[in-house]
Amino acid sequence: MKIKGTYLLVLVGMCGLIASGVGLVTNVAGLFFDPVAAEVGVSKGQVSFMLTICNICFALGGMASPSLMRARNPKPLLIGATAVLAASTAALTLCHSIISMYVLCVARGLAAGAIGMVFATTVLGNWFEEGLGLVTSIAFGCSGIAGAVFSPIISGVIGAGGWRMGYLTIAALTVVLNLSAILFLPAVRPAMCGSKALGAAEEERSGTNTKAAARTTTVESRGPSAISGVLFALVLAFAILCSGLTALPQHFPGIAQSFGLGATGATMLSLCMIANTGGKVLFGVLVDKIGARLSILGYSVAILVGVVLMLFVHGPISMLVAAVLFGLSYALGTVGISMTSRDVFGDANYTRVYPTFSLGGNFANAIFSSAIGFMYDFSGGYVLPLWVMLLMTVAAGATIVAAYAKKPA
Numbered sequence: 001m002k003i004k005g006t007y008l009l010v011l012v013g014m015c016g017l018i019a020s021g022v023g024l025v026t027n028v029a030g031l032f033f034d035p036v037a038a039e040v041g042v043s044k045g046q047v048s049f050m051l052t053i054c055n056i057c058f059a060l061g062g063m064a065s066p067s068l069m070r071a072r073n074p075k076p077l078l079i080g081a082t083a084v085l086a087a088s089t090a091a092l093t094l095c096h097s098i099i100s101m102y103v104l105c106v107a108r109g110l111a112a113g114a115i116g117m118v119f120a121t122t123v124l125g126n127w128f129e130e131g132l133g134l135v136t137s138i139a140f141g142c143s144g145i146a147g148a149v150f151s152p153i154i155s156g157v158i159g160a161g162g163w164r165m166g167y168l169t170i171a172a173l174t175v176v177l178n179l180s181a182i183l184f185l186p187a188v189r190p191a192m193c194g195s196k197a198l199g200a201a202e203e204e205r206s207g208t209n210t211k212a213a214a215r216t217t218t219v220e221s222r223g224p225s226a227i228s229g230v231l232f233a234l235v236l237a238f239a240i241l242c243s244g245l246t247a248l249p250q251h252f253p254g255i256a257q258s259f260g261l262g263a264t265g266a267t268m269l270s271l272c273m274i275a276n277t278g279g280k281v282l283f284g285v286l287v288d289k290i291g292a293r294l295s296i297l298g299y300s301v302a303i304l305v306g307v308v309l310m311l312f313v314h315g316p317i318s319m320l321v322a323a324v325l326f327g328l329s330y331a332l333g334t335v336g337i338s339m340t341s342r343d344v345f346g347d348a349n350y351t352r353v354y355p356t357f358s359l360g361g362n363f364a365n366a367i368f369s370s371a372i373g374f375m376y377d378f379s380g381g382y383v384l385p386l387w388v389m390l391l392m393t394v395a396a397g398a399t400i401v402a403a404y405a406k407k408p409a
Contacts, residue, residue: 003135006186007198010127011135013181014120015142020085020177021112023146024170025054028154035163042098052366053102054109059359061113066351068114069122069188077115078185082178084111090171093164115181118355121338125347126189130199133292133339137284140334144277146177227349234403235340235353236360241396242332243361245303247368248389249273252323255382259314268323275327283331292339293404299328299336300397307390311383332396337361340400344407 003011029051037044068077088107095101120139128135150173158166186193249272253265279299286295306325309318341354375385 003131003198006184006195007127009180009184010123011138013185014124014135014139016177016180017115017120018117018139019142019146020174021058021116022143024150024174024177025058025085025108025112026051027143027147028151028170029054031151031155031158032163032166035158036101039163040096040098040101046098050098050101050105053105054112055362055366057106057109058113058116059355059362061110062116062118062358063113063355064110065114065116065118065355066122069119069351072187072192074185074188075182078178078182081111081115082175082182086171086174089167089174092167115178117334117338117358118351121354122351123185123188125342125350127197128199129197131288132342133284133287133295133335134281135284136338137280137282137287137331137335140331140338141277141280143334144273144280144330148273148277227345227353228406228408231344231403231406232353234399234406235337235344236357238340238396238399238403239333239337239357239361240364241392241399242329242336244364244368245326245329245389245392245396246333247365247372248329248385249323249326250369251372251376251382251385254376255310255386256319258382259319261314261316261319264316264319268319271320272323272327275324276330279328279331280335283328283335287335287339292336292343293400296332296336296340296400297397299332300393300400303329303332304390304393304397307386307393311386311390329393333361333365340403344403 029048033044033047036042037047040047071077084107088104088111091104092101095104117140121136124135124139125132154166154169157169186195190196249269252268252272253262256262256265256268283295283299286298302325306322306328309322309325313319313322337357338354341357342350345353372385375388376382378384
């Protein structure tokens with residue numbers, strides 16, 4: 001598959017939106033916890049709650065995204081949301097109380113969510129028939145790449161000029177990353193600008209492509225009743241379980257320490273983040289080759305092996321292997337949810353169901369981030385949380401088997 005011309009620009013634009021909305025809002029947030037807490041005079045927990053607010057509002061912004069995307073020209077939405085996101089980030093530099101920072105985080109989250117994952121995956125689904133799994137995984141992978149690339153840069157800025165200069169840097173980077181989407185995305189749907197999806201049949205130039213049209217017609221013909229309550233609940237459970245799994249890696253240093261391998265913890269986290277990005281791209285390739293269901297089940301088995309290694313084999317090498325395998329959970333919590341939503345419910349219903357799954361996933365990640373810590377406090381170690389992760393992995397695979405069994409023919 002060759003991606004060039006407008007299609008390449010569309011992909012680059014969606015990569016930029018996810019890199020700024022997720023990579024710069026979420027993946028570098030931890031750099032600010034200590035310096036903000038020290039200067040504002042609050043606890044690190046109070047500062048970290050800013051991220052919780054951002055994530056929840058990000059999901060809420062995603063819920064509103066489908067209605068905001070109905071306009072023929074996407075530029076007003078992209079420009080407006082980028083302006084709010086950049087301005088609210090820059091305004092954090094003027095704050096001297098945590099409450100005012102919370103208010104600005106509401107604006108940051110809503111703006112990032114409006115042009116975030118729901119927007120990007122919907123646009124990619126409209127513009128790509130061929131290789132949709134691959135381009136979706138590339139876009140999602142940019143959130144991890146942005147965190148890896150910009151973390152040392154922003155950390156250096158904070159060290160030299162303070163956390164306020166750090167937020168100004170993020171505001172500027174947000175505008176830069178979103179520029180490609182603002183400048184080069186001609187329309188949410190290719191038919192709106194006289195084009196067609198990549199890989200669509202030539203005779204469908206004037207409308208939707210053959211395969212997508214077949215999926216859409218099948219679902220639309222049944223109307224709202226096509227969204228079965230049981231099927232919806234199964235995929236929502238899958239989203240919650242997979243997003244909950246991704247809360248564990250931030251505890252890898254503590255897990256290694258609890259097993260007497262303190263020096264291994266940081267390396268575990270680094271390898272996990274590499275697997276995060278690489279695993280998403282590989283997952284997209286597998287989806288295009290063998291489908292979402294088999295790809296998810298294969299990844300679930302790999303993640304399960306990773307948890308078993310952490311539970312029962314406590315050597316340095318085995319723990320590093322476990323971290324790599326568990327890093328694949330990020331692919332399920334992002335690309336897996338998106339591709340399953342489209343595969344099970346069809347293109348026509350994607351924007352109706354995916355925002356809810358994204359919302360549930362964001363809440364699950366926020367809850368499990370704290371729950372793992374509470375389980376550690378209760379049990380005095382990480383064995384209990386690891387057993388919970390093992391059961392959640394099995395349950396995620398089971399929900400996918402059940403969901404595809406309930407999928408309309």
